[in-house]
Amino acid sequence: MENLKTQKAYKGQPKILVATDCIVLGFDEGVLKLLVFKRRVDPLAGEWSLIGSFVNEDESITDAARRVLLKFTGLEDIFMEELRTYSDVDRDPGGRCICIAQYALISIADYDRGQVEKHGARWFTFDELPNLVLDHNDMVAEALKKVREKARHRPIGFELLPEKFTIPQLQKLYEAIYQRLLDDRNFRKKLLSFGLLIKLDEKDRSGSKKGAFYYRFDHEKYAKLEKSGFDFEI
Amino acid sequence: MENLKTQKAYKGQPKILVATDCIVLGFDEGVLKLLVFKRRVDPLAGEWSLIGSFVNEDESITDAARRVLLKFTGLEDIFMEELRTYSDVDRDPGGRCICIAQYALISIADYDRGQVEKHGARWFTFDELPNLVLDHNDMVAEALKKVREKARHRPIGFELLPEKFTIPQLQKLYEAIYQRLLDDRNFRKKLLSFGLLIKLDEKDRSGSKKGAFYYRFDHEKYAKLEKSGFDFEI
DNA sequence: CCAAAAGTGTTCCCTCTACACCCATGT
DNA sequence: ACATGGGTGTAGAGGGAACACTTTTGG
Numbered sequence: 001m002e003n004l005k006t007q008k009a010y011k012g013q014p015k016i017l018v019a020t021d022c023i024v025l026g027f028d029e030g031v032l033k034l035l036v037f038k039r040r041v042d043p044l045a046g047e048w049s050l051i052g053s054f055v056n057e058d059e060s061i062t063d064a065a066r067r068v069l070l071k072f073t074g075l076e077d078i079f080m081e082e083l084r085t086y087s088d089v090d091r092d093p094g095g096r097c098i099c100i101a102q103y104a105l106i107s108i109a110d111y112d113r114g115q116v117e118k119h120g121a122r123w124f125t126f127d128e129l130p131n132l133v134l135d136h137n138d139m140v141a142e143a144l145k146k147v148r149e150k151a152r153h154r155p156i157g158f159e160l161l162p163e164k165f166t167i168p169q170l171q172k173l174y175e176a177i178y179q180r181l182l183d184d185r186n187f188r189k190k191l192l193s194f195g196l197l198i199k200l201d202e203k204d205r206s207g208s209k210k211g212a213f214y215y216r217f218d219h220e221k222y223a224k225l226e227k228s229g230f231d232f233e234i
Numbered sequence: 235m236e237n238l239k240t241q242k243a244y245k246g247q248p249k250i251l252v253a254t255d256c257i258v259l260g261f262d263e264g265v266l267k268l269l270v271f272k273r274r275v276d277p278l279a280g281e282w283s284l285i286g287s288f289v290n291e292d293e294s295i296t297d298a299a300r301r302v303l304l305k306f307t308g309l310e311d312i313f314m315e316e317l318r319t320y321s322d323v324d325r326d327p328g329g330r331c332i333c334i335a336q337y338a339l340i341s342i343a344d345y346d347r348g349q350v351e352k353h354g355a356r357w358f359t360f361d362e363l364p365n366l367v368l369d370h371n372d373m374v375a376e377a378l379k380k381v382r383e384k385a386r387h388r389p390i391g392f393e394l395l396p397e398k399f400t401i402p403q404l405q406k407l408y409e410a411i412y413q414r415l416l417d418d419r420n421f422r423k424k425l426l427s428f429g430l431l432i433k434l435d436e437k438d439r440s441g442s443k444k445g446a447f448y449y450r451f452d453h454e455k456y457a458k459l460e461k462s463g464f465d466f467e468i
Numbered sequence: 469c470c471a472a473a474a475g476t477g478t479t480c481c482c483t484c485t486a487c488a489c490c491c492a493t494g495t
Numbered sequence: 496a497c498a499t500g501g502g503t504g505t506a507g508a509g510g511g512a513a514c515a516c517t518t519t520t521g522g
Contacts, residue, residue, distance in 0.1 A: 010275075013251055014251075015250055015252075016289065017250075018332060054248060055332075062321070082319060084316050089291075089293065100319050166474090183512075185475085186512065186513085189477095205520095209474095209519070209522080210472080210473060210474050212473080213474090400501090401501085420485065422502075423503095441500070442499060443495080444491070444492040444494095446500080
């Protein structure tokens with residue numbers, strides 16, 4: 001840390017409460033789901049809310065979001081990206097507070113059910129999603145829009161699937177994200193053409209008698225390609 | 235405002251200094267330029283810095299950024315978008331402070347030279363750009379990356395040109411953004427094919443004897459198209 | 469043997485790219 | 496008349512979209 005002189009430089013400037021809220025998306029039973037919980041602090045205690053927290057003085061926004069996600073899902077190393085800052089002066093009746101919203105994509109198979117229940121959290125599909133507190137509905141809508149846009153150019157879909165997945169699963173995921181049906185032949189062709197899916201010997205027989213081969217995404221190869229300007233366009 | 239009960243709800247939570255910095259880009263003499271100024275507060279007073287300010291308790295981040303831009307350029311209604319939040323605990327030796335960076339695109343013909351000079355600000359090309367304080371170099375690099383990506387799908391280029399512009403001017407702008415030469419026939423064809431450029435009767439004769447027709451961008455028509463999912467792809 | 473999902477190829481069309489010459493005008 | 500930048504058309508290649516049938520196997 002620096003010295004007293006520099007500490008004084010910013011003395012008297014207006015400090016503000018800073019929070020972060022997470023739009024946590026998962027993919028389960030062929031549909032996208034959102035993790036929300038019952039807010040415990042007043043005002044609006046008992047209402048449905050995104051999971052979030054105030055940001056402490058000794059942590060970055062990312063640190064705070066990771067702390068929240070760990071607490072509510074038991075998961076670490078989750079894909080997470082900043083959405084935007086919500087800073088309207090009157091956005092929170094509890095007091096002036098800006099919020100940096102982040103969206104997180106998780107493989108719904110992996111989360112810790114115990115943690116979720118312990119904190120009064122629940123997964124909702126978007127059909128049955130209740131009204132959320134404050135500007136959280138806006139955050140969710142914007143996050144969905146951003147995920148849709150982003151999925152067209154970056155392979156973020158794989159974050160929502162387990163390590164091993166089948167092509168039909170992947171297609172259903174993209175259909176859920178884009179909200180429209182895709183041609184199965186063209187989809188498979190396109191995805192395989194990138195050379196980024198590694199076919200495994202194992203089959204998933206839960207979806208059909210014939211069984212579908214498992215694949216995994218080649219993150220290492222993609223990382224290299226991305227540096228040289230590769231666009232994962234779907 | 236609400237009542238004392240709710241004010242108390244967040245009592246004791248950690249307040250933090252919040253700032254916003256603006257990556258102000260302009261296009262002049264065929265190259266992109268960045269507006270920076272000599273920082274006046276300690277620590278690091280006298281060093282080159284992005285223009286910015288602390289966020290007051292009674293204003294949103296956008297309000298703060300608009301205030302800064304007005305002060306330094308004399309301009310209002312500027313295109314501006316959030317880049318991201320910089321929140322590393324040690325990013326500022328002056329004290330814990332998070333910063334929401336925003337990039338702004340302005341028509342360099344329009345700004346108020348008096349305002350710029352009065353505040354010790356200057357336009358730099360990226361070739362001659364000096365080192366900036368704190369993490370401002372990162373912010374600039376990320377803003378450029380974002381502008382490049384965004385320009386491929388949204389008509390943000392027009393924000394950097396005057397209301398009236400010629401096709402060759404527009405092409406030079408895109409060449410400056412993408413850092414590569416474009417084919418003039420294909421470029422013209424593509425741009426005109428959208429039906430979003432309105433040809434004026436007037437010519438700009440500053441660049442050649444023959445003169446190039448002025449056009450303006452049809453913002454209204456684009457707004458409608460965008461709602462129905464139109465992608466302005468260049 | 470049948471139902472149910474997995475897997476496979478081809479044709480057409482449209483868009484992107486590459487490329488070279490005439491036009492208008494001020495000096 | 497000439498130099499300078501503005502403006503136009505076309506042919507070939509490649510990628511996206513549309514489309515139907517065979518394969519596998521548990522029950």
